[in-house]
Amino acid sequence: MPFVSIRITREGVTAEQKAQVIKEVTDTLERVLHKPPEWTHIVIEEVDTDNWGFGGRTTTAIRKEQAG
Amino acid sequence: MPFVSIRITREGVTAEQKAQVIKEVTDTLERVLHKPPEWTHIVIEEVDTDNWGFGGRTTTAIRKEQAG
Amino acid sequence: MPFVSIRITREGVTAEQKAQVIKEVTDTLERVLHKPPEWTHIVIEEVDTDNWGFGGRTTTAIRKEQAG
Amino acid sequence: MPFVSIRITREGVTAEQKAQVIKEVTDTLERVLHKPPEWTHIVIEEVDTDNWGFGGRTTTAIRKEQAG
Amino acid sequence: MPFVSIRITREGVTAEQKAQVIKEVTDTLERVLHKPPEWTHIVIEEVDTDNWGFGGRTTTAIRKEQAG
Amino acid sequence: MPFVSIRITREGVTAEQKAQVIKEVTDTLERVLHKPPEWTHIVIEEVDTDNWGFGGRTTTAIRKEQAG
Numbered sequence: 001m002p003f004v005s006i007r008i009t010r011e012g013v014t015a016e017q018k019a020q021v022i023k024e025v026t027d028t029l030e031r032v033l034h035k036p037p038e039w040t041h042i043v044i045e046e047v048d049t050d051n052w053g054f055g056g057r058t059t060t061a062i063r064k065e066q067a068g
Numbered sequence: 069m070p071f072v073s074i075r076i077t078r079e080g081v082t083a084e085q086k087a088q089v090i091k092e093v094t095d096t097l098e099r100v101l102h103k104p105p106e107w108t109h110i111v112i113e114e115v116d117t118d119n120w121g122f123g124g125r126t127t128t129a130i131r132k133e134q135a136g
Numbered sequence: 137m138p139f140v141s142i143r144i145t146r147e148g149v150t151a152e153q154k155a156q157v158i159k160e161v162t163d164t165l166e167r168v169l170h171k172p173p174e175w176t177h178i179v180i181e182e183v184d185t186d187n188w189g190f191g192g193r194t195t196t197a198i199r200k201e202q203a204g
Numbered sequence: 205m206p207f208v209s210i211r212i213t214r215e216g217v218t219a220e221q222k223a224q225v226i227k228e229v230t231d232t233l234e235r236v237l238h239k240p241p242e243w244t245h246i247v248i249e250e251v252d253t254d255n256w257g258f259g260g261r262t263t264t265a266i267r268k269e270q271a272g
Numbered sequence: 273m274p275f276v277s278i279r280i281t282r283e284g285v286t287a288e289q290k291a292q293v294i295k296e297v298t299d300t301l302e303r304v305l306h307k308p309p310e311w312t313h314i315v316i317e318e319v320d321t322d323n324w325g326f327g328g329r330t331t332t333a334i335r336k337e338q339a340g
Numbered sequence: 341m342p343f344v345s346i347r348i349t350r351e352g353v354t355a356e357q358k359a360q361v362i363k364e365v366t367d368t369l370e371r372v373l374h375k376p377p378e379w380t381h382i383v384i385e386e387v388d389t390d391n392w393g394f395g396g397r398t399t400t401a402i403r404k405e406q407a408g
Contacts, residue, residue: 001326003139003177003279006301007247013305015118019129020304022121028296032289033280039326041139041177042121043075045113045249050219053226053246054273054311061223069190071143071343071381074165081169083254087265088168090257096160100153101144107190109343109381110257111211122137122175143383151322155333158325178325179279181385186355189362189382197359205394207275207313211343212373221372228368233346236360237353243394245275245313258341258379287390291401294393314393315347317385 002029002040009059010046018044070097070108077127078114086112138165138176145195146182154180206233206244213263214250222248274301274312281331282318290316342369342380349399350386358384 004025022042029035049059072093090110097103117127140161158178165171185195208229226246233239253263276297294314301307321331344365362382369375389399 001177001281001324001331003179005277007275008305008307009273015126015128017304018118019121019126021300022126023124024300024304025297026121026124028293028300029278032292032296033285035280038123040121040123041137043115043139044119044121045115046119047247047249050222051248051250052273053223053230053244053248055242055244056227056230058219058223058226059273060219069145069188069195069381071383073141075139076169076171077137083262083264085168086254087257087262089164090262091260092164092168093161094257094260096157096164097142100156100160101149103144105260106258108257108259109341111251111343112255112257113251114255120137127137151330151332154322155325155330158330159328162325162328173328174326176325176327179319180323180325181319182323183383183385186358187384187386189359189366189380189384190378191380192363192366192377194355194359194362196355205313205349205392205399207315207347209345210369212375213341217373224372225368228372229365232361232364232368233348236357236364237348239348245273247275256341263341287398287400290390291393291398294398295396298393298396309396310394312393312395315387316391316393317387318391 002033002035004029004040004042005045006042007045007047009049009052011049013044013046070101070103072097072108072110073113074110075113075115077117077120079117081112081114138169138171140165140176140178141181142178143181143183145185145188147185149180149182206237206239208233208244208246209249210246211249211251213253213256215253217248217250274305274307276301276312276314277317278314279317279319281321281324283321285316285318342373342375344369344380344382345385346382347385347387349389349392351389353384353386 052059120127188195256263324331392399
């Protein structure tokens with residue numbers, strides 16, 4: 001019965017990458033914890049960079065500095 | 069003080085359906101757990117089908133197979 | 137594929153009450169949103185009253201005032 | 205290692221307000237709990253008013269009544 | 273900046289299994305999404321079987337039937 | 341209607357510290373976002389160090405290395 005929530009910043013992850021993450025994490029939970037894949041739900045929650053703070057600043061500000 | 073998060077795939081649920089779910093779950097928590105409705109918050113979080121994995125595949129892939 | 141998280145304070149809810157909440161919320165999601173019960177996962181997360189804040193105070197403090 | 209999720213209704217909060225909330229909550233966790241800011245992640249999750257229920261009704265309905 | 277929450281039932285998962293899950297999921301997010309491991313936080317949240325509902329029943333009830 | 345979840349490792353935070361965090365975060369949301377305190381719920385979720393992974397390792401392993 002695992003439920004997995006993966007929160008990441010919304011920065012251009014493709015549908016193929018999402019499908020690969022879902023496949024690999026489901027495999028890990030089956031192999032390591034013996035959880036049947038048909039009971040494993042995984043949700044990828046993409047968060048705007050204005051809405052994700054890290055070290056006291058938004059990711060928008062961090063990305064600008066990195067680009068600068 | 070209940071807080072309820074309901075995650076579903078984003079597949080055309082109407083505002084009327086959402087209001088009905090909110091009403092019924094609030095009623096259940098009041099009747100069974102004696103929680104005052106004015107303390108009950110319920111959030112419906114809709115997730116794109118590319119972002120919800122189930123049985124190791126995205127819901128997008130599952131829906132295609134079901135339609136096929 | 138619904139996943140429901142219900143957070144409540146840990147204040148003596150019984151196993152019977154939990155089972156009833158799970159049954160009713162699953163029914164609501166089936167009846168209103170047409171979600172198959174075998175895809176619906178519901179988690180009840182009990183939180184110590186020291187750890188739940190409301191109106192700027194902990195529930196422990198609120199309960200003391202109500203009892204006083 | 206704190207991770208903070210702040211769910212609010214989507215009602216016009218600005219990027220400046222978000223940055224200020226992120227800064228202040230990171231400061232609180234550093235000052236009160238001694239958590240290093242570079243380990244603190246904060247996510248602001250905005251929820252449509254149709255999707256947030258309170259007292260058994262959607263926030264959309266509550267706002268209409270308040271405006272009425 | 274990923275934050276991953278993995279909810280499972282509390283049914284005897286060992287510290288070694290948890291460490292292995294954390295290692296593999298961090299690896300997946302680095303390899304597939306290019307997320308630096310030092311930004312990836314993973315939380316495993318174990319839920320009592322009385323508190324996890326599936327198909328309208330608690331996992332406690334499901335386990336009893338499976339054992340019976 | 342804010343709902344705030346603060347996940348931290350379970351490493352001896354006191355009830356007084358929790359009450360202070362709840363007070364300050366509620367104040368921030370009132371001052372910056374104009375949210376009435378009586379609508380703000382805050383939950384502090386403490387996670388065992390075996391269950392929190394960071395940089396691919398559990399916090400238990402990280403703490404041992406720091407202590408060593």
